[in-house]
Amino acid sequence: MKKHLFGAALVLCLVTVGSVAMAQTIDDIQYYNPETGAPASPYAGQTVTVSGSVYVVKGTYNGGTHYMQGATGGISFYSSSITGLDYGTQVEVTGTVSTFGGEIQIASPSIAVTGSGPEPTPLAKTPVEVLYDYELVGNFVSVIGEIATVVGNTFQLTAGDSLLVCYVDSDTGINLGDVQVGDLYQVSSPCVVYNGLIELKPRKQGDLVENPGGDTVPVIDDINCANWVPMAGDPIEVTANITDNSGVSSASLYYRDSDGVSPGMWSNVPMT
Numbered sequence: 001m002k003k004h005l006f007g008a009a010l011v012l013c014l015v016t017v018g019s020v021a022m023a024q025t026i027d028d029i030q031y032y033n034p035e036t037g038a039p040a041s042p043y044a045g046q047t048v049t050v051s052g053s054v055y056v057v058k059g060t061y062n063g064g065t066h067y068m069q070g071a072t073g074g075i076s077f078y079s080s081s082i083t084g085l086d087y088g089t090q091v092e093v094t095g096t097v098s099t100f101g102g103e104i105q106i107a108s109p110s111i112a113v114t115g116s117g118p119e120p121t122p123l124a125k126t127p128v129e130v131l132y133d134y135e136l137v138g139n140f141v142s143v144i145g146e147i148a149t150v151v152g153n154t155f156q157l158t159a160g161d162s163l164l165v166c167y168v169d170s171d172t173g174i175n176l177g178d179v180q181v182g183d184l185y186q187v188s189s190p191c192v193v194y195n196g197l198i199e200l201k202p203r204k205q206g207d208l209v210e211n212p213g214g215d216t217v218p219v220i221d222d223i224n225c226a227n228w229v230p231m232a233g234d235p236i237e238v239t240a241n242i243t244d245n246s247g248v249s250s251a252s253l254y255y256r257d258s259d260g261v262s263p264g265m266w267s268n269v270p271m272t
Contacts, residue, residue: 023049027072029097030104032134037196039104043097050075050106053120054089055140056190058082060203061169067138067190068093069120074138074190077106090115103137103193122188127159131198136191143200144212147183155179157187157200166200173221174205186212206243218244240271 029048033040052070064080068091077093078100085091095109122142130136130143145157145164155176156163166187168174179185186209189200202208205221222241230236238255242248251271257264 023051025072026050026052026070026075026138030073030075030135030138032104032137032193034134037102037134037193037198039099039102041097041104044099046097047094048097048106049092049094051090051092051114053117054085054091055087055120056203057085057087059171061171061201067140069140073135074140075104075106076138076190077109079109079111082109082111085111085113086116087119088117089113090117101194102196127157127164128162130191130200131159131162131164134193134198137193137198139191140188141191141200142186142188144184144186147179147181147185150176150179150181157185164200165197166202167194168202172202172204174202174208178210179208183210184212185210206241218242218248 024043029041029043029050031041032038050068050070052068052074054066054068055074056065056067056076058064058066058080064078064082065076066078066082066085067074067076077095090113092112092114093106093109094112095106098105098107120140122140123136125136125141125143127143127145130141143157143164145159147155148158148163149156153168153170153176155166155168157166158164166189168176187200187202188207188209189202192199192201206219209219220240220242223238224240225236225238227234227236238253240251242251252268253271254266254268256266
């Protein structure tokens with residue numbers, strides 16, 4: 001996967017000359033010490049250009065972190081000023097190779113949108129494969145495993161004789177109320193590293209699927225409304241993503257009036 005040290009040093013010299021941004025593969029940039037997990041990118045501090053498809057959008061974890069999946073791997077980039085990037089947006093990113101919390105990222109990026117498409121398909125991996133492979137950092141992965149522990153905003157999947165940490169950022173709005181020890185879950189997530197430890201960091205409720213391959217419980221997320229505080233008589237459109245392995249034939253929206261003190265009776269309307 002990685003080039004020998006002579007080759008890496010030669011490419012580094014080529015990138016440095018004239019401070020010109022050179023297009024590189026994400027795979028070459030995303031390099032960690034296989035023993036310690038410490039970032040060891042041969043392009044650290046250099047300006048590079050990479051391309052891929054966005055699969056983590058601004059606001060998921062904070063006001064600027066994005067992840068993209070390219071042909072050779074995945075990587076994050078941070079900018080609080082970037083707007084309009086959605087799942088599946090194809091981008092070309094130019095910025096400086098840096099690190100945050102021990103994970104390699106592209107800092108101070110400039111973005112060129114090159115197209116759009118579906119959200120990238122995650123790579124199917126086992127908990128053990130993820131836990132011990134720094135080559136996967138930055139990639140969008142899908143992992144099926146048994147819940148070993150649930151504590152606060154963190155749960156762990158059994159990974160052989162070890163445990164794979166799944167950290168839920170409060171900004172995602174993910175509810176772990178139904179996640180119980182012994183349950184089988186499929187977790188879709190970027191593979192991240194924090195202070196040398198590989199973790200999963202799911203993006204939204206739909207990234208957690210209980211009993212995959214069986215009759216799963218429908219997952220409702222991305223609930224949104226163009227105007228949560230309309231004027232009296234104004235129409236209100238509420239949207240949501242509903243996912244179920246058996247398909248969704250119908251859905252209803254339940255709502256009620258409230259004066260902040262005494263909520264009214266529930267009413268419902270069919271969704272389209």
